Amino acid sequence: MQTGPLETGGWLGSPVGRVLPGLGLAMLIAVAAFALRQLPGVGMLSPLILAILIGMGFHNLVGTPAIARPGVAFSLRRVLRAGIVLLGLQLTVQQVLAVGGIGVALIVVTLIATFLFTSWLGRVLGVDAGLTQLIAAGSSICGASAVIATNTVTRARDEDVAYAVACVTIFGSLSMVLMPLAGGLLQMGPQSFGLWAGSSIHEVAQVVAAAYARGQEAGEFGTIAKLTRVMMLAPVVLTLGALATRRLRRDGGEASRAAPPVPWFVFGFIAMVGVASTGWLPSGLLSGSATLTSFLLATALAAMGLETDIRKLAAEGLRPALLGAGAWVFISLFSLGLVLMAA
Template identity: 70%
Template structure:
């Protein structure tokens, strides 16, 4: 006679084996994205962006294999959370202190104001509130990483996530090209220019590319300012999880449950570990690569579930929202820096 425990034990290898085809596929896409990132002309696109583009291309041409579906969902959930947790190792509290109180105030005010403005405008022009929330998070915090982390509590459609990632990619890339020119036009000091890039550009890689065009000092301040924005990912996701619970009616599915993003606490714990100095400098390149790879796997998974026809059906209003949010964060951050004299 077969017992329940025997059945459970027998099923475990089957479940583990069922994710392997999809996990292998998403890992292969992530590796291909890293390879493409090294090619001339594609270096300005992060492997995360390239991974979701490759995944979408595969899904919308030959289709995602049925055998890969379990592994794809695993990538969207477990692998994503692992990547966000590891992201915390790239930031220390002492680094945050380098931007100073005035610089930190500029970053926080810009972030919160941009998020609120984007949500408000999305409601005014008729963009679905979940998609508006994802665009708001990606613009105000840290691009694609913030979009997919926020979606753990927003619970939007895959097409919404892909649209939001596309917005932060396009407008963040424009910032990367235009801000070095604008910095010269406004006569900003290297410190002020670096703070502007870090407080307003979407992706970490885009900030690094733009900030270092203003010199070593600008690049350093820009990177630290951007990582300070990344730190805000944790409280923002927790706040959105609480807000989602308040919005959900008691008779709705999951109405009595609180979507607690536990991985956020892991992220904060890793910031604490990094702040102790326990992580040797020699290990950081490996940490950065592993983090980026895990997030690329998650975005490859997202691409493998994204239908371009559904994406196109959303129209231009979300793109206009992304453009408005982009202009808002650029202008507000610059105005605050000039008015307060932050970063000299």
């Protein structure tokens, strides 16, 4: 009897064959996300956000086929980590130096204060610890990229990741619209406004849109400030991984013998920052790597959407949304206060 393609002896039974259907589906959704950004009014959303929305829509309306599951899992692990490593090529030590010592200190203090405040507020509201950490990371560091990177050590549910991404998308978009208006009312200078936008708005794309609305100088400074903030992703994820490992060992039992969630890929991220800082890479290569990075992360978030059940997402209730709103208000006002004091 001839072996069918779905059986162990067929090509889909090989390691590569098992991965291809789900990986191909996730990549196709990522392509669709990039294409949708060309539509009027959709360009303000990053392809990462569009990818998880399309993936969720496909999963909940059509259903993710069983044959795609190995490839979806591959996208959530290997493709995601490759994207985060390449993200390091978009950052340089020189960019941090351009922000200045006061600017870097302001960004770091804002990040730490926001993360701690969000963690405290999550406990007060009774939000699950894993979801709280995801919202805290997304709000304080760099939106969806921070959410999915942090989840490699928090190991929260896919629904929690989707909820956290939704929070940073909604509230970051509000900042993108409201902050240029507030900056005008406060008569903030271009560098002050750029630093405020870069240190408080969630997504890189949202920072660019808001900062450039106040002029070229504000846009450039805001983008550099935001990329400096993105660089903090590595130490935060490493710290959370170390804390998670300590909790496992402290709790004992079977959990203590489980593999500790050490995010080794973060060291690759740091290495890529070092490579980019040398200035040896041509601008064309850096531009291409930025596009590839966005595509890989969009593929990973598409896979996340393909495993997200909207009914479970709705079951989270309003408390995580209140947590996201609280984090947004805190980081906006806290960073504004520091910027005005430093001006």
